[in-house]
Amino acid sequence: MLWMPLHAKIHRTIRSRHLFERNQRLLIAVSGGQDSLCLIKLLLDLQSKWGWYLGIAHCDHRWRSDSEANAHHVENLAKTWGISFYLETANEPINSEATARDWRYQALCAIAQANNYQYIVTGHTASDRAETLLYNLIRGTGADGLQALTWQRSLTTGIMLVRPLLEITRSQTEQFCQEFKLPIWEDSTNQDLQYSRNRIRQEWIPYLRENFNPQVESALAQTAELLQAEVEYLEKAAQQLREEAMNMGHKEDSLSSLPSLRLNRRVLQKAPLALQRRVMRQVLQQRLTDAPSFEHIEKLTALIIAPNRSQTDPFPGGVIAQVEGDWICFK
Numbered sequence: 330m331l332w333m334p335l336h337a338k339i340h341r342t343i344r345s346r347h348l349f350e351r352n353q354r355l356l357i358a359v360s361g362g363q364d365s366l367c368l369i370k371l372l373l374d375l376q377s378k379w380g381w382y383l384g385i386a387h388c389d390h391r392w393r394s395d396s397e398a399n400a401h402h403v404e405n406l407a408k409t410w411g412i413s414f415y416l417e418t419a420n421e422p423i424n425s426e427a428t429a430r431d432w433r434y435q436a437l438c439a440i441a442q443a444n445n446y447q448y449i450v451t452g453h454t455a456s457d458r459a460e461t462l463l464y465n466l467i468r469g470t471g472a473d474g475l476q477a478l479t480w481q482r483s484l485t486t487g488i489m490l491v492r493p494l495l496e497i498t499r500s501q502t503e504q505f506c507q508e509f510k511l512p513i514w515e516d517s518t519n520q521d522l523q524y525s526r527n528r529i530r531q532e533w534i535p536y537l538r539e540n541f542n543p544q545v546e547s548a549l550a551q552t553a554e555l556l557q558a559e560v561e562y563l564e565k566a567a568q569q570l571r572e573e574a575m576n577m578g579h580k581e582d583s584l585s586s587l588p589s590l591r592l593n594r595r596v597l598q599k600a601p602l603a604l605q606r607r608v609m610r611q612v613l614q615q616r617l618t619d620a621p622s623f624e625h626i627e628k629l630t631a632l633i634i635a636p637n638r639s640q641t642d643p644f645p646g647g648v649i650a651q652v653e654g655d656w657i658c659f660k
């Protein structure tokens with residue numbers, strides 16, 4: 330077998346980041362595009378060293394007219410390689426990117442659960458990470474959005490999503506596919522510039538590459554990597570602070586199943602603004618059905634030093650927060 334630098338790199342990444350152990354069952358999400366083909370070929374070539382059992386899952390969103398042919402194409406590849414193949418087909422065509430993603434992860438989890446896989450593996454690359462970072466930068470998400478795509482994430486109990494290609498760029502996966510003559514299924518919608526994701530990929534990144542930094546994708550992916558560790562650290566610190574601020578403030582509310590909540594202002598006043606904001610966001614995340622907005626978090630954070638009896642406007646769902654001496658109370 331031809332062993333390329335990419336094989337060695339992925340082998341090292343998997344080992345050093347503890348992405349998988351030996352003899353595990355891995356379900357590989359294969360669209361048929363260059364990234365997931367590169368992924369499955371790399372894992373197949375490493376399979377004997379690690380003793381994995383590999384399966385391929387494909388999701389047919391029925392979005393494109395060639396989607397059924399695409400699914401057959403992936404199925405045939407699985408047959409050629411002698412790997413189990415699982416197909417989920419949407420009941421009706423899904424034509425929005427966000428809905429397609431949600432449905433896809435649900436479908437992949439269902440396949441994994443039914444067939445006893447603990448890992449779902451996708452072909453997201455450093456280029457995807459760079460694009461996600463830029464996309465979230467212009468939406469104003471802060472560090473949490475800029476950490477853009479993590480190596481591992483729990484999807485549901487007992488099932489992890491793992492992305493081993495986060496340090497490999499799209500031009501590397503393309504070159505790898507050419508080298509091994511892997512039959513890439515070209516996704517026609519990737520050319521469609523009505524999707525902001527495609528405009529970032531086809532217009533913004535090339536502009537940055539040509540005018541600012543030839544390695545811009547790796548540079549942005551590296552930024553995401555640094556931010557990931559920082560976000561993790563800050564979230565843990567905020568969680569500890571929240572627990573400290575809630576201490577003794579935790580009393581059962583007889584009218585609701587949620588414990589009524591109060592936060593101690595003296596504890597919060599000693600903390601840096603970065604943690605104050607994170608505590609407030611965590612609290613709101615638990616209380617609101619939608620993700621809390623920047624304004625919601627700022628209003629609540631302002632109560633930490635506001636005069637007694639100050640209060641916020643109602644949050645969606647009607648809850649308000651009010652200062653009662655040393656406490657911020659939620660009603």
Ligand SMILES: Nc1ncnc2c1ncn2[C@@H]1O[C@H](COP(=O)(O)OP(=O)(O)OP(=O)(O)O)[C@@H](O)[C@H]1O
Binds near residue numbers: 358389390451
């Ligand atoms: N229809 C699908 N069926 C199975 N897995 C998918 C499907 N679409 C995407 N994935 C998985 O999600 C990853 C990221 O998907 P995304 O749509 O961002 O990229 P893509 O352009 O489809 O990537 P690729 O080059 O692998 O096709 C893919 O690498 C693949 O692992």
